[in-house]
Amino acid sequence: xxxxxxxxxxxxxxxxxxxxxxxxxxxxxxxxxxxxxxxxxxxxxxxxxxxxxxxxxxxxxxxxxxxxxxxxxxxxxxxxxxxxxxxxxxxxxxxxxxxxxxxxxxxxxx
Amino acid sequence: xxxxxxxxxxxxxxxxxxxxxxxxxxxxxxxxxxxxxxxxxxxxxxxxxxxxxxxxxxxxxxxxxxxxxxxxxxxxxxxxxxxxxxxxxxxxxxxxxxxxxxxxxxxxxxxx
Numbered sequence: 001x002x003x004x005x006x007x008x009x010x011x012x013x014x015x016x017x018x019x020x021x022x023x024x025x026x027x028x029x030x031x032x033x034x035x036x037x038x039x040x041x042x043x044x045x046x047x048x049x050x051x052x053x054x055x056x057x058x059x060x061x062x063x064x065x066x067x068x069x070x071x072x073x074x075x076x077x078x079x080x081x082x083x084x085x086x087x088x089x090x091x092x093x094x095x096x097x098x099x100x101x102x103x104x105x106x107x108x109x110x
Numbered sequence: 111x112x113x114x115x116x117x118x119x120x121x122x123x124x125x126x127x128x129x130x131x132x133x134x135x136x137x138x139x140x141x142x143x144x145x146x147x148x149x150x151x152x153x154x155x156x157x158x159x160x161x162x163x164x165x166x167x168x169x170x171x172x173x174x175x176x177x178x179x180x181x182x183x184x185x186x187x188x189x190x191x192x193x194x195x196x197x198x199x200x201x202x203x204x205x206x207x208x209x210x211x212x213x214x215x216x217x218x219x220x221x222x
Contacts, residue, residue, distance in 0.1 A: 030208045041198055041216055045112070048210035086153065096207040097143065097155035097166055 002027045002091040006101035013077050013108050021072040021104045023087030031090035032063050033098065034072050038083045046072070046085075077108045113137065114214035116201050122220045128189040131217045135182055135203030141165070142184040143204075143211060144176055148197040159184055160207070188219070196221045 003026035013019055025032075034046040047054050047061040049070065054061050058077075063070040074081055084105050088098040113136035121129055135142050144156040146169075155168035159178035170176075173191075178184045188195060198218050202211040 031210070033210060035213070041218070043200065043213040043216075045210065045212060088153075090208065096141070096158055097168055098145075098202075098211055099155070100153040102152055 002029070002089060002099050004087060004089055004099055004101035006085075006087050006104050008104060009102065010105045011107070013106070015077060015079060015108055015110050017077050017108075018073070018075045019077060019106070021074070021085055021087075021106075023070040023072070023089075023101055025068050025070075025087075025089045027068070027091055029065065029089040029091055031098070032070055033088050034061055034070070035086040035088065036081075036083050037086060037103070043086070074106075077106075079108045079110055082106055082108045112212040112214060114201055114203050114212055116199075116214035116217050118217060119215065120218050120220075122222060123191060124222050125191055125193060127191050128187065129191065129219065131186040131188070131199055131201075131219075133184045133186070133201030133203075133214060135184070135201075136212055139203035139205055139212075140182065141204045141206060141209075141211075142178055142182070143202040144170075144184070144186050145200040145202065145213075146197050147200065147216075148194075153200075156186070165207075191221050193221050195219065 005024045036044045051065045084103040088100045115134040140161045156170040158166040176186045202213045
């Protein structure tokens, strides 16, 4: 099946700093989503981005499908950004499941 | 609020027991997915239903079963529970395939 690798596994920032999270995948994808799992365990949709670039406030994402990677940018980080960020992909063919990476644990200190 | 409703939020039970987790998808969504999140396995796909029919199976144990009803809500049944079944179980829904999946808040299952 498709492989998803996220880096870095852990990231510690001071409030106000910027960061870039990376997601590499091993095959072509029909669906790529970024999620934030907050300390209460909720999985929050950030972006649906199988290709191209999107922005939502301080967050933006870019997927370069031909090179099999996606980037999530967080600018001016806040303590509420802390949590685990997951990249999840749906491969080609008739397999519609999302395969998740192991996530990046982000800690933003005040 | 994703619009996907999962009940119960927490469930504590004993080994050998059987439980049922319930999921109501977002209005208009025909696909329902179940995922399991555990510390050692991460987030793993279990099973998908589309408009009442099973469409894809993942790493779902034989002790687990699921169904999607005519009103599109879904239930995940876990039987002969073992300590290792303790996990966070998520339901997600989408309009169809190759569409964004929206996740419920999960059911946290603890086996004592």
